[in-house]
Amino acid sequence: MGKGGSGIEAYGYLRWVAVVLFWLLSSLPLSPALGAASLPAMQVQAQSWRREGAGAWSCSPSPTTGAPRRQLRGVWIATVANLDWPSRPGLPAAAQQEEGRRLLDQARALGFNAVFVQVRPLGDAFYPSHYAPWSAYLSGVQGRSPGYDPLGFLLSEAHRRNLEFHAWLNPFRISFHDNLAALAPTNPARQHPAWVVHYAGALYLNPGLPAVRRLLAATVEELVRRYDVDGIHLDDYFYPYPVGKLPFPDSETYRQYGAGRYRSIGDWRRANVNELIATLAQTIHRLRPTVKFGVSPFGVWRNRRSDPSGSATEAAVTSYDSLYADTRTWIRHHWLDYIAPQLYWPIGFRRAEYTTLVRWWVHEVEGWPVHLYIGQAAYKIGSGGPWSDAEEMPRHLRFDLRFAAVKGEIFFRLRSVLADPLGFARRLRTALYRHPALIPVMPWLGGGPPAAPRALQAQLQPQGTSRWTVRLRWQNDPAGSVATTYYAIYRLDGVASPDPCALKTSTALLATQRGLDADWQVFVDQLVLPQTLYTYYVTALDRLHHESPTSTALVVHLP
Template identity: 50%
Template sequence: MRARVVQWGVAALALALGVWGVVPTDPPASCAGGETRAVWIATVQNIDWPSKPGLPAAEQQREYRTLLDDVRRHGLNTVIVQVRPTADALWPSPYEPWSHWLTGEQGKDPGYDPLAFLVDEAHARGLKFHAWFNPFRVSRQADPAQLVPEHPARQHPDWAFAYGGQLYYDPGKPAVREFVTDVVLDVAQRYAIDGVHFDDYFYPYPVEGEQIPDAGTFAAYGGGTDVADWRRQNIDELVKGVSERLSALDRDIAFGISPFGIWRNEAADPRGSATTGIQSYDTTYADSWTWVRQGWVDYIVPQIYWEIGHPSADYAALVPWWAGVVAGTRVQLYTGQAAYKVGGSPAWGDGELAAHLTLDREHAEVRGQVYFSAHSLSTNAAAAMERVKADHYSCPPTGNA
């Protein structure tokens, strides 16, 4: 009833304005139906929150409240918070230990439920909360003995491999994919989150001179397929499985992924973009084109972390390409924005982010932006975000994430 009254009120106002000879202007495109204006809040290496491991709970909470107030001040409406940075947890998980990025010691109880606090504080400010999971990274060092004895990677040593000085769960193991899905669903079922989010790390990014040590897994589960196709199928199975499990819940939880900004170059695939950079399809075995076309995700956030005019990966070329990928699907497209680059080079002046949004507005498929990361918005990118807010975020920060 209230919505109908508001609609009548607007109509009456428009009629009155017409009578008086004033023609009301259409709202900006960014106001039509709402848009997602989000920021990534990274916990790994204490990039954004908490500022260092082992802070008292009251100090952790104070920092987070301040961060959320800044998010609102920038005109944003959604936070994507990393709750599982390295096969650990920012909640009392039955599967994995407490995160040392939080407490300073893996497995140490912080004395409260951080995730419940994170969600509640976001919702109290009208912000949507997406829980961000890194699916396969176990540790940023390579020695399993440095993990707590009860860690799944020590309980199941065949689940993990070392590569590039880090530890990873092996995506080729069906038990691993099922385990990761169970971890995600634990949060989805127990907490009032609005979304589940994966970042761009699936198989590890290539390290020169090293081969991914999954030959034994491929021999056991590859079924005679090409190893690259098999790896992509493993990631597809994870994405599809999480999507199906979330869809079976009795409430709506959005599922989104932020892949590397280049799927494939057109020189390698006629469906690819007019770029010449590394390709997530061939490096991390992330077939984001298929995830969108199959409808396994609700939104996609390509990390288009290059400036307009970049010689190998031009932002102005990638936005229309990704718009074409989602066209005709139900999948929402948000552009991933490299706020951390502002001020780092002549190409990244204070006006670059605002220019990105101007270009975004030319493509109806673009339904919002996500910025990496929260710390930058109030430091190196503070002036840039003031321009973004003035030029593009004049409407109230209500969204559809």
């Protein structure tokens, strides 16, 4: 709705609606004989509102919770060493699936709207692949099938719960031991031992070999072609973390592919990783433009003592100098859709201070088409020092809300959150993430708002003495040209105007729900109070979270 006269006219219109509505409700018989029959709600035809711009929201965060209505709330689900799922290798398929459903239910209940699931923990896979054997974390033996497709299963279950699903890969890590013979015969490292580097008792694919980079590009292409994932995600493991002063043994590869072209072996290593990132970005967006590509690097790019544009930190390890991951180049070439630096330090920690690093990353992404999410160390909560303060992590989240460039958070890892250290899971559920949030739009990926839902209706359903639920149902507009992926359900107290700012507060968004392949969509609101008047609206969203205009208003009075 606009400003000035139109707002005054709408206010007068809604006052008239309220008077008529209350007169009708006061004369409406509420017979106990209705029993299980549903009492029809009163429907009010009101103006719908439209967003201004593609996914841009100008209203302030909710004054009640301080939380924005659009925020990525992600959690990593680690499969390496069976950290999160499955709980141990060798479980029957049905038990693995039951665990997976339970974890996704718990993630949804805590307010998360995205999961980052590790589908390539080592040189293995959680899906049938031409480029890697089955993971030993599934069956107990690398190369042995678990009897079903875990990625396909978990992806379907996540989408059913309207959770965005990002497939998380570790590109170069092969194993935590250095025995090639212990790998499955179909492991590329076993088939191509010249591609492998032995370092500090572990095995890695050599990033300096073009054949290795081609293998990784083919791996991602296979994933994107076969699975309807929302994102492809890499973490911080590129060249391995240095172990003491032990050098990474790739000098021969450098002489073959980099000497004479690069000033140093470090520049050559960074060029290798840059080439991989650029190739993956091109591959993903060529095959499926809606799939997001993101990386979660080590949280310090460079210290200021090494580069004046680096952060005011004194980290012993940096992304640029130690892991050869030049995240600045990736951002400025628009190879990434999001970046999620792992800021796993407390506020006030001198060598890598949390608020200093958040400000540095905010400045780093300003003006570039990339979303910034902050990686949070849930596993450290309650571990001692500042992490023994129950307010440490909530302070992180409140601090991040100061910056429009911070589009969300990702927590490592799910079972660490579910353990409820210092009551943090309860804080998420009851306060920090009490109200759901929509995922921010990435305009550069395309997409657009679907048509508004139509024919919104409601029925009151008795649930025992003096208890009711509200059963909403609605239809898609058949003339809409953009496919609807899910719906947002809004509830306001009283006879409420469809004011854009009222609907953009986090307290107005009641729930999101995946679209069903059916003529009618149904949502049941169980969080209702007797003798209350509510106004409901529903919107439709595409898979990239562009939101339609609202449905017409629906006013419901609870007896």
